[in-house]
Amino acid sequence: MKISVIGCGYLGAVHAASMAELGHEVVGIDVDAAKVASLADAQAPFYEPGFEELLERTLATGRLRFTTDFAEAAGSSVHFVCVGTPQKRGEYAADMRYVQGAVESLLGVLAPGELVVGKSTVPVGTAAALADLVAGKVPGALLAWNPEFLREGFAVQDTLHPDRLVYGLPAGADGATARALLDEVYATIVDRGTPKVESDYATAEMVKTAANSFLATKISFINAMAELCEATGADVKLLADAIGYDDRIGRKFLNAGLGFGGGCLPKDIRAFMARAGELGADQALTFLREVDNINMRRRIRMVELAREVCDGSLLGKRVAVLGAAFKPDSDDIRDSPALNVAAQLQLQGAVVRVTDPAAVENSRRQWPQLDYAETAEEAAQGADAVLVLTEWKQYRELDPVEFGKVVKQKRVLDGRNALDLDAWTAAGWSYRALGRRAG
Numbered sequence: 001m002k003i004s005v006i007g008c009g010y011l012g013a014v015h016a017a018s019m020a021e022l023g024h025e026v027v028g029i030d031v032d033a034a035k036v037a038s039l040a041d042a043q044a045p046f047y048e049p050g051f052e053e054l055l056e057r058t059l060a061t062g063r064l065r066f067t068t069d070f071a072e073a074a075g076s077s078v079h080f081v082c083v084g085t086p087q088k089r090g091e092y093a094a095d096m097r098y099v100q101g102a103v104e105s106l107l108g109v110l111a112p113g114e115l116v117v118g119k120s121t122v123p124v125g126t127a128a129a130l131a132d133l134v135a136g137k138v139p140g141a142l143l144a145w146n147p148e149f150l151r152e153g154f155a156v157q158d159t160l161h162p163d164r165l166v167y168g169l170p171a172g173a174d175g176a177t178a179r180a181l182l183d184e185v186y187a188t189i190v191d192r193g194t195p196k197v198e199s200d201y202a203t204a205e206m207v208k209t210a211a212n213s214f215l216a217t218k219i220s221f222i223n224a225m226a227e228l229c230e231a232t233g234a235d236v237k238l239l240a241d242a243i244g245y246d247d248r249i250g251r252k253f254l255n256a257g258l259g260f261g262g263g264c265l266p267k268d269i270r271a272f273m274a275r276a277g278e279l280g281a282d283q284a285l286t287f288l289r290e291v292d293n294i295n296m297r298r299r300i301r302m303v304e305l306a307r308e309v310c311d312g313s314l315l316g317k318r319v320a321v322l323g324a325a326f327k328p329d330s331d332d333i334r335d336s337p338a339l340n341v342a343a344q345l346q347l348q349g350a351v352v353r354v355t356d357p358a359a360v361e362n363s364r365r366q367w368p369q370l371d372y373a374e375t376a377e378e379a380a381q382g383a384d385a386v387l388v389l390t391e392w393k394q395y396r397e398l399d400p401v402e403f404g405k406v407v408k409q410k411r412v413l414d415g416r417n418a419l420d421l422d423a424w425t426a427a428g429w430s431y432r433a434l435g436r437r438a439g
């Protein structure tokens, strides 16, 4: 099947290559010429495990190409819209101009019988409005909403082996046509028995924002427990283990620490609240405001903790920050809790050196005022305190004995509850973490 993928960022580039992997003939289109050139040259423009190999393999088949020219979308049976929906500056709502722009560009090449498929995360109501636009300009062309649930760091696996497929379909015969086209796109995945949920547009759009809201709430729940653990001397990691054994709760997404960041959870819960407000249903989501507040408080608490361990003042203290990406196995620094904390520490007078296995280049571009190091050892040279803020494997597996030789003061703050408390304290480190006893 001929497929176009509009928007080749973290989601779209992986989707395009994955669709080619499934056997389709795919053209990826982006307005960013540098990104397109890089993808066409089999160079991943971002760090995502397994993606570059997939890209190289699928480009070599001749089934995948990238371009900035929308005309090349002509003739595709299905057009996936994968452009960004970031938070509007100074507002909670999503900035929908990229989705609007992408669909308008598609209208110039779209033909009757072709299907536009939204994958971006959008405010509920978007699909219905876009379906009217599409049908108005190109009678016989259809629209479906098929939200994406991939996690960065696992994007290839999640795209090729999703937990479920969600199809938001138009009513009646058009719905059956759209379903048949989507089933053909995902035949390999459907045939292996992957659960499929078919719904109206609004439900499909809401499945995505509800899922991210639930995940954010789960993280903020355990971080609220961490706040109480700090007040009582209890240990949030043991608490998470214990409640997580209950199948109804489950241990996943109960890792307390610096909280959630990235290009999805923070902006998606805010856009959901903004949309609920527009619909006159804001009361239903007031709890998400608290989810957001708990999350942001963790960053402030981390800075306080750093000040505490540095004898009450950060002025002139050398602080090493291990981790800049919003999560391990990614170079994505959108709303990164680690960089937020690093910047706050610097504002309070600390001499901060940040390191990350994949995100230094992105960080330097966005936060040029911070100082960067290539390795953890270099960042920690002569440090008064070491903060582990993104739990990369490299940092989890640091040898506290060897690492202790480079610092001035053996003080470690475990922002992700990822280090072995006993090993670090046995090596003479003073250990502090959010929601755990000091060691």
Ligand SMILES: NC(=O)c1ccc[n+]([C@@H]2O[C@H](COP(=O)([O-])OP(=O)(O)OC[C@H]3O[C@@H](n4cnc5c(N)ncnc54)[C@H](O)[C@@H]3O)[C@@H](O)[C@H]2O)c1
Pocket: 006, 007, 008, 009, 010, 011, 012, 029, 030, 031, 032, 035, 082, 083, 084, 085, 098, 101, 102, 105, 119, 120, 121, 122, 148, 149, 150, 151, 152, 263, 264
């Ligand atoms: N990143 C994820 O893990 C993930 C997972 C699921 C859903 N999503 C959702 O997918 C969407 C995309 O997210 P992302 O992380 O890939 O964003 P991104 O910023 O990495 O990529 C968006 C891409 O769209 C391109 N673009 C913008 N306007 C365009 C236009 N008019 N025509 C063609 N290309 C255009 C940009 O140049 C950019 O390359 C968002 O709605 C996001 O919420 C993201």
Ligand SMILES: O=c1ccn([C@@H]2O[C@H](COP(=O)(O)OP(=O)(O)O[C@H]3O[C@H](CO)[C@@H](O)[C@H](O)[C@H]3O)[C@@H](O)[C@H]2O)c(=O)[nH]1
Pocket: 121, 148, 149, 150, 151, 152, 153, 212, 215, 219, 252, 253, 254, 255, 256, 257, 258, 259, 260, 261, 262, 263, 264, 265, 268, 326, 327
């Ligand atoms: O127990 C946990 C789990 C995660 N996090 C943090 O939460 C953030 C988000 O993590 P994760 O959800 O794994 O990463 P994303 O790649 O942003 O994926 C989320 O956002 C995507 C975009 O919408 C969705 O597709 C995914 O299903 C959803 O998990 C990161 O900062 C993590 O450090 C925690 O603090 N504690």
